[in-house]
Amino acid sequence: MILNExxxxxxxLDPDPERRIIITPLIRPEEQFGPTSVDLRLGTDFQVLTRSNITHLDVVKSPEQLSQDMHKCITSVKVNPTQPFVLHPGEFALASTLEYIRVPLDLAARLEGRSTWGRLGLQIHATAGFVDPGFSGALTFELSNVSTVPIQLYPGVRISQICFFQSVETRLPYDKKRFTKYSGKMSTAASAFFRDPEYARIREAQEALTYQY
Amino acid sequence: MNKMLLKRLLYENLETLVHIESQLEALGQENQGMLSPYIQALQDKLSQSKSKLWDYRENLDKLFSEASLESPVINEFIEDLFPALQEMIRYQANALYRLKGAQLLPQTELLIANLNLDKLLPDLPHLVILPTETDNVKQEEHVLGSALLGYLPVQNLEAPVQWFGVLETVAQFFSQQTLQINSLLEHLAIPELKEAIVSPLLSLRLLGPGYYSYYVLNAFQQSDAVALYVVEPLLFQALNRFSLVNKDLVILHQSVEKGRKYINAKEPKAMVKALQNDGLSSELLSVIERVIPDKLAFTEKYGMRAQLLEERLSQHVMVSAVPMMSSPAQLRHDLEDPDLGGAIYGVLSQLQESAASPVEVLNAGWLYKLDQSLNWLQDLINEGPEAGWEHFKRTVLDMDTLLLKSIEISEVHRVLIHEESEQLVPA
Incomplete structure (x- = not known):
């Protein structure tokens, strides 16, 4: 069931902190609320990929080496409130919500774009719009511009909306889940795919094969 | 010296080591080339210093487990451990200064910009904040041509709760320009007394109780007798007068009274006596209130807002905005009305939050730190050198991240709402 306004x-407003949704700052709630959603704003920090320092990401390197490689190919950009971040056609960038969000254990949420921006060709996530029960922190946007004209994005503009779904209370909240990589992040966080345990197993299997042959 | 003060001083030193370690790690990631062996060597030296800390394990345990400490234990902290930690901090700060140069965070500039100093002093010279390698900014040059120079020790560049000293130059400049202060204090028997007391009082008026905590703990680190015997009582009197006192601040003040005799410097009796002129201190505070009017000062209402923010910090929630709703229970009741209709906009508007100023955010940080930091220190001692240190470091850096992000986001909030500097008061 989707929650209405x-x-x-x-x-x-729930007095029980375990059941309370937190969205802060609420700057203009009367502008932000819809029938089943709350508009969220764009934050101040972005991450863009630069290809000139690296040929590829070799996923079987150690997590420490991959972390260094990621550092080489990601440029962080911070903009002030009156300065735009320009997303050019075909470009991809990571960003995050201005708001800090906390989702209680008996709710899940979805982050969606707003049609106002969709009509200009802005997509706010590629595939990961789902928010687990127990999540806290700033949500990540996977921004891409699928139109043919550059888009100027200012911090604080409402580019997305969040809606909430009732769930049976989970015993596996996001912040307690094993292998959680982004819990509690306050800013835009780059992918930490290499910390997924599968890669450790693949590395081990490759080493075993090298030894065998 | 009482245990609480020893713990606070130990915490301050360890917090600074966390910041140095974190800056070295960041520099190590950025510099994979020629500088990296130097950075590695600095990290090794820091690790040696941390492991030396655990040589004092027995006395560290006593700090938490025993009701009172014997003199040899106290002396070991004061004469051995603290000087060793401070020497390491000075060494590393010097190295960081060489490596980093002048890299202020934008949030430091937001702190200064939001204090509206130009309204206080229309002809204030251009204020420039510079990183410095010394923790004693009094030694630095304060005016250069038409620029007024403020200083931030390099190890504190990314430690927002330690930014309260940046206004000391402005306060000094202001005190020299203010006729009311000059005429009140011109007859003091000891002229340097004016310089010692006025600048901290002006800073406190502008920056709130966080400044008091910062000032007192720094004074202990530097064994500054004038600060502890002459200025601290005045600052605490000012906190009371401005209605900014809470339980932790009272305890800190009492610790100062008991602990200052242990510092390696003598009581400046002549200065203390010179200030004991009937009514001089309350007259001075009254002048300070007049020269920095309520609308530019950190008054009681901002203290209340900082307390609301501290509650959020204790739940690890960002504190860029202050909740303003008068009665959540009434709003919940209103929502139960099936015929609410368009009146729901009335409920929604009450959820609007007010942007926190950087100085409110930093005061909330100090209030939270005073309340929690001794627990963090105890966890560190209990959990031991490796797991304990990582946990401690994470806690300190997470709080900094929360404060820095809050200052940054509050600026966007202000731009979007065009909020005047005169903030709303929470109901």
Whole structure:
């Protein structure tokens, strides 16, 4: 069941901190609330990929080496409130919500774009719009411009909306889940795919094969 | 010296080591070339210093487990451990200064910009904040041509709760320009007394109780007798007068009174006596209130807002904005009305939050730190050198991240809302 505006409001006001949704700062709630969603704003920090320092990401390198490689191919950009971040056609960048979000254990959420921006060709996530129960921190945007004209993005503009779904209370909240990589992040976080345990197993298997032959 | 003060001083030193270690790690990631052996060597030296800390394990345990400490234990902290830690901090700060140069965080500039100093002093020269390798900014040059220079020790560049000293130059400049202060204090028997007391009082008026905590703990680190015997009582009197005192600040003040006799410097009796002129201190505070009016000062209402932010910090929630709703229970009741209709906009508007100023954010940081840091220190001692240190470091850096992000986001909030510097008061 998707929560309507009154149910979201009740959860924002819930005296029980375990059941409370947190969205802060709420700058203009009367502009941000829709029938089943709350608009979220663009934050101040972005990460863009630069290809000139690296040929590829070799996923079987050690996590420490891959972390260094990621550092080489990611440029962090911070903009102030009156300065735009320009997303050119075909470009991809990571960003995050201005707001700090906390989702209680009996709710899940989805991050979606707003049609106002969709009509200009802005996509706010490529594939990962789902927010687990127990998540806290800033949500990540996977921004891409699929139009043919550059888009100027200012911090604080409402480019997305979040909606909440009732769930049976989980015993596996996001921040307690094993192998959680992004819990509690306050800023835009680059992919930490190489910390997925599969890669450790692949590395071990490759080493075993090298030894065998 | 009482245990609480020893713990606070130990915490301050360890917090600084965390910041140095974190800056070295970041520099190590950025510099994979020629400088990396130097950075590695600095990291090794820091590790040696951390492991030396555990040589004091027995006395560190006593700091938490025993009701009172014997003199030899106290002396070991004061004469051995603290000087060793401070020497290491000075050495590393010097190295960081060479490596990093002048790299202020934008949040430092936001702190200064939001204090509206130009409204206080229309002809204030251009204020420039510079990183410095010394923790004693009094030694540095304060005016250069038409620029007024403020200083931030390099090890504190990314430690927002340690930014309270950056206004000391402005306060000094301001005190020299203010006729009311000059005429009140011109008859003091000891002229240097004016320089010692006015600048901290002006800073406190602008920056709130966080400044008091910062000032007192720094004074202990530098064994500054004038600060502890002459200025601290005045600052605490000012905190009371401005209604900014809480339980932790009272305890800190009492610790100062008991602990200052242990510092390696004598009480400046002549200065203390010169200030004991009937009514001089309260007259001075009254002048400070007049020259920095309420609308530019950190007054009680901002203290209340900082307390609301501290509650959020204790839940690890970003503190860029202050909740303003008068009664959540009433709003919940209003929502139960099935015929609420368009009146829901009334409920929504009450959820609007007010942008926190950087100085409110930093005061919330100090209030939270005073409340929690001794628990963090105890966890560190209990958990031991490796797991304990990593946990401690994570806690300190997470708080910094939360404060820095809050200052950054609050600026966007202000731009979007065009909020005046006169903030709303929480109900």
């Amino acid at each position: 009154s149910q979201i409001l009740e959860r924002l």
